Amino acid sequence: MDLQPNEQQRMIVQTVRRFIREEIIPLERELDPDAFELPPEHEERLTRKVREMGLYGLDVPAEFGGPGLDTVTLALVFEELSQHRAGLYAPAYGVFGTVGLAQLYRGTEEQRQKYLYPMLRGEKRGFFALTEPSGGSDPARAIQTRAVRDGDDWVITGSKIFISGADRADFGLVYARTDPTRGRQGITCFIVETNMPGFAIRRIVHTLRSAEYATEITLDGVRVPPENVLGEEGQGLDIANEVLTRNRITYSAASLGVAVAAQRMAIDYAQKRETFGAPLSTRQAIQWMLIDNEIEIRSARWLILQAADKADRSASARDYRFETAIAKAFATEAAFRVVDRAIQIHGGYGVSKDLPLERWFRELRIRRIGEGPTEVQRLIIARQLFSGGYNGSLV
Amino acid sequence: MLRKPWQPFEPAGLKAIPATLGVYEIGDAGGRTLYIGYAGGRSLFGLRGEIARHFGPDNPNPVTRGQAACFRYEVTLSYLSRWYELLTLYYEANYRLPEGNVAAGDIPPRLGRFHISPATGRWQP
Numbered sequence: 013m014d015l016q017p018n019e020q021q022r023m024i025v026q027t028v029r030r031f032i033r034e035e036i037i038p039l040e041r042e043l044d045p046d047a048f049e050l051p052p053e054h055e056e057r058l059t060r061k062v063r064e065m066g067l068y069g070l071d072v073p074a075e076f077g078g079p080g081l082d083t084v085t086l087a088l089v090f091e092e093l094s095q096h097r098a099g100l101y102a103p104a105y106g107v108f109g110t111v112g113l114a115q116l117y118r119g120t121e122e123q124r125q126k127y128l129y130p131m132l133r134g135e136k137r138g139f140f141a142l143t144e145p146s147g148g149s150d151p152a153r154a155i156q157t158r159a160v161r162d163g164d165d166w167v168i169t170g171s172k173i174f175i176s177g178a179d180r181a182d183f184g185l186v187y188a189r190t191d192p193t194r195g196r197q198g199i200t201c202f203i204v205e206t207n208m209p210g211f212a213i214r215r216i217v218h219t220l221r222s223a224e225y226a227t228e229i230t231l232d233g234v235r236v237p238p239e240n241v242l243g244e245e246g247q248g249l250d251i252a253n254e255v256l257t258r259n260r261i262t263y264s265a266a267s268l269g270v271a272v273a274a275q276r277m278a279i280d281y282a283q284k285r286e287t288f289g290a291p292l293s294t295r296q297a298i299q300w301m302l303i304d305n306e307i308e309i310r311s312a313r314w315l316i317l318q319a320a321d322k323a324d325r326s327a328s329a330r331d332y333r334f335e336t337a338i339a340k341a342f343a344t345e346a347a348f349r350v351v352d353r354a355i356q357i358h359g360g361y362g363v364s365k366d367l368p369l370e371r372w373f374r375e376l377r378i379r380r381i382g383e384g385p386t387e388v389q390r391l392i393i394a395r396q397l398f399s400g401g402y403n404g405s406l407v
Numbered sequence: 408m409l410r411k412p413w414q415p416f417e418p419a420g421l422k423a424i425p426a427t428l429g430v431y432e433i434g435d436a437g438g439r440t441l442y443i444g445y446a447g448g449r450s451l452f453g454l455r456g457e458i459a460r461h462f463g464p465d466n467p468n469p470v471t472r473g474q475a476a477c478f479r480y481e482v483t484l485s486y487l488s489r490w491y492e493l494l495t496l497y498y499e500a501n502y503r504l505p506e507g508n509v510a511a512g513d514i515p516p517r518l519g520r521f522h523i524s525p526a527t528g529r530w531q532p
Contacts (some may be wrong), residue, residue, distance in 0.1 A: 023428070044447040044448055044449055044487065045447070045448035045449065046448060046486070046487050047487070048487075049516055049517070051514070051516070052516050055516075083462065179495070179519040180517050180519065213519070216488065216492045216495075218483075218485040218488050218492075219485075219488075220488065221488070222485045222486070222487055222488060223487035223488060224488065225485075225488035225491065225492070336449060365448035365449075
């Protein structure tokens with residue numbers, strides 16, 4: 013058991029940290045406080061630089077041309093990547109490449125050629141459409157979008173909501189019910205191209221994210237060929253969950269990164285700001301806020317790393333769902349509290365757009381819902397606790 | 408589009424425009440949209456400052472300079488996503504972007520389902 017990062021991990025983390033501090037943050041100072049993309053010339057320049065560093069496509073496995081980082085290293089990297097104003101939802105403004113739709117790794121070679129590889133090269137964009145107006149946390153029951161066979165093809169009818177990037181995408185993964193009698197085994201994943209007749213962006217859904225938005229899409233008799241079924245018929249949710257579970261680790265790590273950045277700002281400000289003749293840092297009320305922040309940050313980090321380590325040792329997402337649920341629930345809730353306290357310490361400046369804290373606060377509020385809300389993570393934890401043979405020790 | 412009536416610009420009425428975050432449109436005398444913009448976190452005096460800029464003597468935008476006659480606005484914290492939405496809606500209705508946006512280069516790198524050429528404001532497949 014080794015609780016220290018190895019040399020390679022240190023080197024990668026330090027490289028990413030330097031990149032964020034020297035390349036992203038100075039550039040970010042010139043952008044609108046809610047910006048989520050770089051001007052094209054900077055995006056191209058920085059993407060080229062990341063490629064030269066060998067870190068493009070961070071989350072892409074080595075066999076698909078990525079650096080093939082293990083999940084622990086990835087968690088450490090995401091903690092660094094998010095430490096700037098747009099870092100939660102646009103870490104490094106995307107110049108480290110897209111995480112992409114990892115479900116496509118399980119596609120046929122033809123599907124990979126047509127969708128996965130162009131996406132990894134940045135030539136095509138994809139979206140992920142699971143959530144519907146009827147719900148997102150319990151897709152096995154909530155999905156009402158239907159796919160019905162017509163000859164060899166499938167015809168999809170329904171709608172999806174809170175879908176990011178659909179209006180800019182070339183294709184997407186759409187989950188539809190193919191057998192209403194089989195519950196979760198009746199959901200199938202389809203690759204739907206956005207220029208297929210019947211596909212439409214119904215509206216933009218504005219959220220707390222302000223700059224980035226979600227969309228509502230409609231599928232009105234969209235005809236999809238059989239070769240666009242991803243995986244086996246009825247296995248849609250298995251494919252989704254495998255990736256969603258792993259994504260929650262980096263999602264948690266990015267939330268933690270923002271908490272670390274907020275804590276750094278709060279400590280710095282507390283030492284400089286004087287009230288009634290003494291720095292804030294000498295006030296016990298402020299010290300305790302910073303102490304609570306530190307306890308939560310360190311707790312979150314170890315929970316995330318434990319989940320990541322378990323993921324690296326597991327064959328299936330089912331094996332580390334429990335640890336991931338604990339990490340996601342705790343890290344996102346803790347990060348929200350940390351940023352809230354940091355805002356309190358900064359006073360009026362904390363809620364102004366002069367500082368990144370107000371953006372982090374808004375976006376962390378969404379983090380507590382996105383990728384499975386805290387309550388669903390608790391449901392997963394409870395299921396495991398009551399599954400029999402509870403062993404609360406590490407060994 | 409913004410579902411609000413156009414207001415003629417009167418320098419004396421400038422203070423009635425809120426200095427908040429939001430989106431706005433600048434129109435010509437015939438009510439044709441010349442420019443769609445936003446007042447963001449770095450805008451001095453928010454909507455008031457941004458709108459006034461198009462009617463001032465130092466207006467650098469060659470389209471709104473001289474042609475701008477009226478405006479309308481919407482106060483919103485989601486100014487960037489609303490701006491994207493307004494530009495997308497305008498494009499869908501007109502198959503081009505407002506001339507003032509094209510002239511100033513005030514166009515997002517990627518707009519909705521469309522890819523806009525900064526030079527022409529038209530869709531490029």
